[in-house]
Amino acid sequence: MKTNILVTSLFLLAGLFTSCQSEIDEAKGYGYLQLSSVDVNKSVTTRTDIAESEAIAVDILDESNAVVQHADDWRNLNDVLLRVATYTVKAYSADKDMETQGFDVLPYYEGQSSVLIEANKAKSVKVTCKLAQTMVSVNSSETFKSTFTGYTCYIEGADALSIPFVEGEERAAYVKADQTLTLKVDFGNGKSFSQQIASQAEAAYHYKVNLDITEGNAGFDISVDQTIHQYDVTVKVPTKQESADIVTDDIKIDASKVWGQFAYLSGTCNLEEVTSPVQFRYKKKADAEWITIDAVQEEGTKNYSAKVAPLDFGTEYEYYILCGDKTGETCTFTTELYEEIPNLNFDTWTKVEKGLFTKRDCWFPNGDQANSYWATGNDGVVTLKSSNSIPVQDGRSGYSVQLSTISITMVGYAAGNIFIGEYNTNMSNPASSVTFGRSYSGARPVKLSGWYKYAPGANMRDGGTIPADRTLTSDECEIYIKLWSGETLIGEGSFVDNKNVSEYTRFECPVEYIDPTKRPTKITIVATSSRYGGEFQGTSVVGQLAEGSTLWVDDFELSYY
Template sequence: MKLTNIMIGLFLGVGLISSCQSEIDEAKGYGYLQLSSIDVNKGVETRADITESEAIAVDILDESNAVVQHADDWRNLDDVILPVATYTIKAYSADKNMETQGFDAQPYYAGQKDVVIEANKAKNVNITCKLAQTMVSVNCSETFKSTFAGYTCYIEGADALSIPFVEDEARAAYVKAGQPLTVKVDFGNGKSFSQEITSKAEAAYHYKVNLDITEGNAGFDISVDQTIHQYDVTVKVPTKQESADMVTSDIKNDASKVWGQFAYLSGSCNLAEITSPVQFRYKKKADAEWTTIEAVQEEGTKNYSAKVAPLDFGTEYEYYILCGDKAGETCTFTTESYVEIPNLNFDTWSQNEKDWYPNADASNSYWSTGNEGVTLGGNSNSVGVSDSYSGLAAQLQTVEVTMFVFVKVKAAGNIFIGSYKTNAQDPASSVTFGRDYSGARPTKLSGYFKYQPGATMSDGSVPSEKLEKDECDIYIQLWSGGETIGEGHFITNETVSEYTHFEIPIEYTVTNKRPDKIAIVATSSRYGGYFDGMNVIGQLAIGSTLWVDDFELSYY
């Protein structure tokens, strides 16, 4: 089976009709565009051969992507005079829907090219329309058919795509390009086998899936023939699928099991007699060698699990459960990806007049402080200093500033991931903690600090008990959909004169969700952010100073 290319010839007319030529001569800022022909390349075929009657629509779009000319059939598009500019010519199947998937879908062709219209100049422009979808078919070997009975194969993809290929189904299906595709074999009785065949299906390619059997672990091989745009995908399904003695749990979509640099493998062993230790084997999908790890049995069950670490970020792994010569099916998972948090070492600072910022652009663009509020009545109290563990450090100091000539306001030194916009009438609303985050879930925040509590505690109603000394607070918080899923604090009131290492384990109260927002916060006075109007009601001490440096996130 081959895929069709449709050639559309678009060119600026060489022999322009006299009336149009006259118009061009009078308006030097215009050029002439003429659609001349469609050439169907009969040497390549899709499931349904394309003929000269294939309806191809054409759009001409200007630089703002607005359609300036359209024709449902390119042959009905009159000669076009266009102002000098760059245009995009799009050609596509006029009577088909690219969103339709399955056996009933029709091939959808599309192509485009930019063309520069120049005054009184003729050009030739060719557009190649190619298949915008992916083709996929499934073939089962005779040994597969004789080994397994009563099975159904499915091609699964994004948005709940599931196309059934019953036994001896010879047709190919069209699916949307760009999505992951998985072949699944349902054997009935709750038993099934799955194998991803591509993480991103290519347009204008045919994926021919060939199912065979193996006495060992699942096998997967893929080759490509660029001359006919075809992937030959061979999947070897273990014959052990007939038995439910060893079951590998599919953790691919379980956020509680798959993290950035570790995963919890799980499965069950239903053998009447277990003569060997139950183990898991795992490896990077791209590697050849397996790593074996002992499994731990859950008390009172036939379920087993094992934590594997360290793993690489954003990497696909394979694994299966094993007992003696009995093995479960091979499953896959992909670890969470790493996303860098900028300026964790606090070496980058910039200044705008009296305001200091822990970013390079003299704004609260990622990390923020309350400096813009403090400098209304004093100087920045959260600054970068050379008194550091390495490079620069953040020095955060609790101060008292005079606002509006006569109003004295206490302000804790702070640095945090989030945004700050001064609201002098309601200081508590000036701060918004956290920024969008799509990276792996960290398990620990560590770094270095010094702390000097201030000499005299102020009165305040928060907390309710009387504090003898001020307290600093360093913490991390992660959210998902507005819900806190993980958090950890480091709090002390001790005087620490030399840079000292700290570690904050992150406790996840929700493990089956991945974060969409993160905040890291450090403050010289733990209760400095509690306000009643403009008045700080948190107990604190003027002069309390916290130095922090070289923060680091760990992931296992």
Template sequence: MKTNILVTGLFLLAGLVSSCQSEMEEAKGYGYLQLSSVDVNKSVTTRADITSTEAIAVDVIDESALVVKHADDWNEMNDVLLPVATYTIKAYSADKDKEAQGFDAAPYYEGQTEVAIEANKAKAVEVTCKLAQAKVSVNCSESFKTAFNDYSCTVEGTDLSIPFVKDESRAAYVKAGQSLTVKVDFGNGKSFSQQITEKTEAAYYYKVNLDVTEGNASFDISVDQTIHQYEVTVKVPTKQESADMVTGDIRNDISKVWGQFAYLSGICNLEEITSPVQFRYKKKADSEWSTIEAAQEEGTKNYSAKVAPLDFDTEYEYYILCGDKTGETCTFTTEAYVEIPNLNFNTWTSVKKGFLTKRDCWFPNGDQANSYWATGNDGVVTLKSSNSIPVEDGRDGYSVQLSTVSITMVGYAAGNLFIGEYNTNMSDPASSVKFGRPYSGARPVKLSGWYKYAPGASMRTGATIPSDRTLTSDECEIYVKLWAGETLIGEGSFVDNKNVSEYTKFECPINYLDSTKRPNKITIVATSSRYGGEFEGTSVVGQLAEGSTLWVDDFELSYY
């Protein structure tokens, strides 16, 4: 492809008609501008994209970047009187979108130059417009088509993915200034990628030719400046899996692909390793690769590396390499993020409830119900005030105050807050609580937040003693659990019995009992008395202390 050139002639008339001369004499400090013609540069050999009827708009721009004169069609811009100053004359395609990309995008031309307007003087100005985009096409050799019967090819860039189906002969326009990568997908998670250029140049044509090789992949570029053309030849290995370097396919391995990290794996069978074994990885939509050193598993030829942080619900590419030896390119997609509502506990509602006296029954949701988060307030307010309530105590918005209280019939009620359901069952209080809500998001690896704790003054007597020890002070607990079906697959707990008077950060790492399953249910629980949920019949029998109070705020789940 030849460089497309438009030459826009902007001329200040050397001899103005007498009426203009008298106007200039009266307007000292002004110059006279006239756009006399727009012409097509006849020296350009290839003119398939432009004709002499190309619509060109013109802007006259002052030093403060203000357009002082505009014409959608240069023919409409006639005599213009301008104050003495320096102006930018900008000419561009009037009816096309410079940002458009793909086969349907039209060529967009632009150019500009500066001119200094002097009092009572005329100057000739010429603006040369050229193609503002780049072009790209892909051609597959017959050898390539024979070697790979089933493949798909795309050219990818910044927010760009152009499919080049088999025998596609058209070229596509793309924005200048971006990197371009050709990607060949062979199916089954196997693909080949090669960057064409780090930065596309305006008015250049990138002709990509895909061929095959029996050895390692190769990449060659030849540039013809006279016609503004890059001839890019990419030779793809016919054998996509090398016996020397084998990239492990983790696409369907749940234990290795998480929400914001992944464990890459591969095998290096080289007899002599002269360079460090590494992995390269990137988002499929990106062109730039990141590199990370691989760690060898002792006594094997297996290598692995943890890459983080990654983006949720995003497809990545990766391969193993050592020196000039590489494994095939494989892909995986990270787990999606699903928000847990009201983790900052700033949303609360209440309704009046109670047996004889109506009291505020507080709910940590916006709909006056235990619809996602729940508490035992619905049962407590039958006889007492809510013991799980919002408070304003120095942190941003609301915090949660959970208090252990004595209550008729069950004996005690620990303040609690949890993801799940609560429906009061006086004949079987233990069944009032159902922990967990459906969850389809990425697996978290840690729960953190802020807490204060004041254990009650004295432990109750006659309580059931934990099998591992006797409590001398009440304990608060914050924990998270995840299930796959009915199977618990991950859990983490934070327990404390100290008096903590200032908000303090807590962290609760999550231990996965089974990393080969994804969760479909989650709960987070906070309670002022760890054993406040131990029942025998209708009575609480767990060790606890009346008056124990836990404050919590701003929970956060981490994913790497």
């Protein structure tokens, strides 16, 4: 049945009142507007529970889109005198919210038109309002209902839209127009089927989705009746959600394939002939629009994979393999959570006075005057000398870290260092003063980067024995990262340099994972002015190093894809 469109008629009357005409004559550069009437008709068949009457508000907007005149009810908008300019007249439902979506939402109508106001002239404008939303409903055929039981259909869209159509639901829902809409059927056994039904849902149209079955591949037909503004969408769901020929691998518990901001999708295509490229489709579970990516075949097999990035931390995704026009089952995975490493920019420092005979500033790279997350060896050094791991302001924003190798009584040398872990001075066993690493359950980083400069000391010490396989001619700085699962090292990366670098230079330190099947429970990041400054024999440092070597570091950053 064809019905009418909601029409709001705004007229600039040609015959104005005599008193109004004299007002225009006195105010050159103005025109006059009078709202005539509003007729409410409907062209889209709405739900039977929708009221017939409509409350229509009107806004008159200037060229900067500012409202110069408003009426909650068009009938209360009296004669309007306007300066010469172009205006937009907008009419809309006064008592409804176009942003809400669902079964209980009421239809929202709107429309607009522009008009040029000329001096001492009367103009007329007509605004045609129509339904600004999209209607959608879902119906299942008898064969579908007899084949599948206990299922729930969802209409999914932008902004986490997910409207459930349980078995037997006959109502239509109102949703926002211009979004991608996807039908998802959840069969309740870990299997689901998804089909996009509109890439950009049209306003003032009713999408009637009809679910049916097919013994072959999924089918999708759509027809439109312009006379009643209705799309008939037929979705044919395979009775077998996955065959042995097309298999989507379930990766959700495989740590080697699911990371913080990327994942390796995988599947199998055992078809005798594949006439189209093998691909994967994936999306956030809360989204409606699928992303398609080409798959790469593993040599000598019928297995396929694809790396997808960047993804969002701690987010559930859906995906399936696509072989020509045949699809595998839809599977899900959830990316690793993000966990912040504090003070990676090294701008937070505190100090206290410590020392055995003389009080000195002992610097801590945390906000609580302790080695509470980041640590240094300052707590031991200040018993006899000034801190050798300190904050400095030397051209970069905020603070940088200056790490210096010094000579010191009892142990011989102390390299400047900063690390994630704990430091507790043990003079009888100096090597045990340091404990590297703190608890970490976040996403696995793939790279550590930042800024550094380095000045190796002028003269290498005599008597250093480590490393034993070569003799260093110049001191080496080192920056590294390690991750453990329990007590097992699962990933590490290191950056080493022995050149004089006088300007801040970016470094990159890729993380190589020894065991990508495990997730981390502990992490450390370390920077030191002398790579072998922590090598002890008894109470003495035996590493090859140079007094005076200085490393500056700043603005560390972890990357996750």
